[in-house]
Amino acid sequence: MEKLYYLDPYLKEFKATVLKCEKGEKGFEVELDKTAFYPEGGGQPCDLGFIGEAKVLYVGEKGESVIHYLEKEVEVGQEVFCSIDWERRFDLMQQHSAEHIVSGIFNSMYGYNNVGFHMGSEMITLDLDGELSFEQVREVELIANEYVFKNVECRIFEVSGEELKKLKYRSKKELTGNVRLVEFPGADLCACCGTHVRYSGEIGVIKMFSCQAYKGGVRIEMLCGKRALNYINDILEENKAISKLLSAKVKQTSSAVERLMGENSDLKNKLNEMLKEKFEVLAKENVGKSKVILKENSLDSNGVRNLANAILNGGCDGLIAVFSGSDEDGYKYAICQKDGDLREFIKNLNSSLNGRGGGKPFFAQGSVVASWNEIERFFEGV
Numbered sequence: 564m565e566k567l568y569y570l571d572p573y574l575k576e577f578k579a580t581v582l583k584c585e586k587g588e589k590g591f592e593v594e595l596d597k598t599a600f601y602p603e604g605g606g607q608p609c610d611l612g613f614i615g616e617a618k619v620l621y622v623g624e625k626g627e628s629v630i631h632y633l634e635k636e637v638e639v640g641q642e643v644f645c646s647i648d649w650e651r652r653f654d655l656m657q658q659h660s661a662e663h664i665v666s667g668i669f670n671s672m673y674g675y676n677n678v679g680f681h682m683g684s685e686m687i688t689l690d691l692d693g694e695l696s697f698e699q700v701r702e703v704e705l706i707a708n709e710y711v712f713k714n715v716e717c718r719i720f721e722v723s724g725e726e727l728k729k730l731k732y733r734s735k736k737e738l739t740g741n742v743r744l745v746e747f748p749g750a751d752l753c754a755c756c757g758t759h760v761r762y763s764g765e766i767g768v769i770k771m772f773s774c775q776a777y778k779g780g781v782r783i784e785m786l787c788g789k790r791a792l793n794y795i796n797d798i799l800e801e802n803k804a805i806s807k808l809l810s811a812k813v814k815q816t817s818s819a820v821e822r823l824m825g826e827n828s829d830l831k832n833k834l835n836e837m838l839k840e841k842f843e844v845l846a847k848e849n850v851g852k853s854k855v856i857l858k859e860n861s862l863d864s865n866g867v868r869n870l871a872n873a874i875l876n877g878g879c880d881g882l883i884a885v886f887s888g889s890d891e892d893g894y895k896y897a898i899c900q901k902d903g904d905l906r907e908f909i910k911n912l913n914s915s916l917n918g919r920g921g922g923k924p925f926f927a928q929g930s931v932v933a934s935w936n937e938i939e940r941f942f943e944g945v
């Protein structure tokens with residue numbers, strides 16, 4: 564079983580003979596005499612593509628063999644034309660090589676180890692076993708990109724266990740026997756079974772997006788190459804939309820949002836003042852009444868409560884019920900009575916008007932799903 568992806572990681576198409584094809588749970592399991600399909604391993608997701616007419620769903624390793632899981636059957640003994648999804652593979656090579664360079668730089672600058680790496684989803688995450696600020700991460704980002712610009716050649720070689728002892732290299736586990744090492748000279752030396760770019764320049768760009776505390780260390784979000792470009796373009800489009808909506812320059816959107824939030828909070832304060840005045844007027848109007856039923860249009864639950872409280876504190880000893888809402892969306896309510904015990908009453912109200920809520924014996928809050936007519940009819944009987 565020749566592993567062509569090690570001989571030439573840039574091989575996109577090849578011909579191979581089908582040695583085995585068996586129906587399994589995850590599709591037809593196919594072995595070839597040679598393959599350029601990289602099987603999932605070492606943090607690198609597998610290649611996809613086509614073997615003959617059959618779509619490749621997954622590629623994994625079983626012992627020494629590479630198993631291709633296909634959508635449909637291929638004939639044993641036949642020579643088939645195979646093509647790997649190169650865009651996917653090259654993207655994974657960019658992300659993987661960048662991960663090595665970045666991890667090597669973090670390791671030599673801070674002594675931290677890469678303890679987790681995921682490149683399967685849209686965002687790549689890299690976990691390190693020590694604390695870092697985002698400023699420190701940005702500093703490494705710059706150093707890593709300068710390394711990319713220098714277009715340094717990647718060296719991949721095997722060493723024996725004896726030679727390995729003399730080398731300073733990164734590895735997630737203790738290794739013995741012959742080991743495959745991937746070196747980005749001057750940045751990193753790491754035991755790895757993945758595929759890598761020939762020159763650092765092919766990574767294009769390394770972009771770090773965030774750095775959060777994670778399991779005693781940090782988790783960094785990063786992207787490289789075209790994936791970084793696409794993501795940055797998405798952010799740019801989003802920021803452009805904000806800039807258009809706020810008539811602000813693209814580099815000044817946050818100050819425009821701050822201004823807007825300030826205006827919003829001023830308006831809220833003004834509105835609250837006006838409501839307070841309105842509530843005081845209503846409280847005066849209802850002093851001494853035995854029953855006050857009010858319908859408002861646009862009060863939120865705080866407003867409903869505040870109005871009921873204002874009337875209660877204004878000197879009304881009767882039953883006070885404040886509603887706000889509409890027949891379509893239902894009504895919020897606040898119901899109270901000085902020194903009253905409304906628990907039984909609220910239970911009745913909720914069951915008659917399809918409502919929910921409660922509170923203290925003399926003050927309840929909740930909502931009903933009923934029309935204003937139905938609410939009025941309920942209170943006529945009270």
Ligand SMILES: [Zn+2]
Nearest residue numbers: 605755756757
């Ligand atoms: Zn690796």
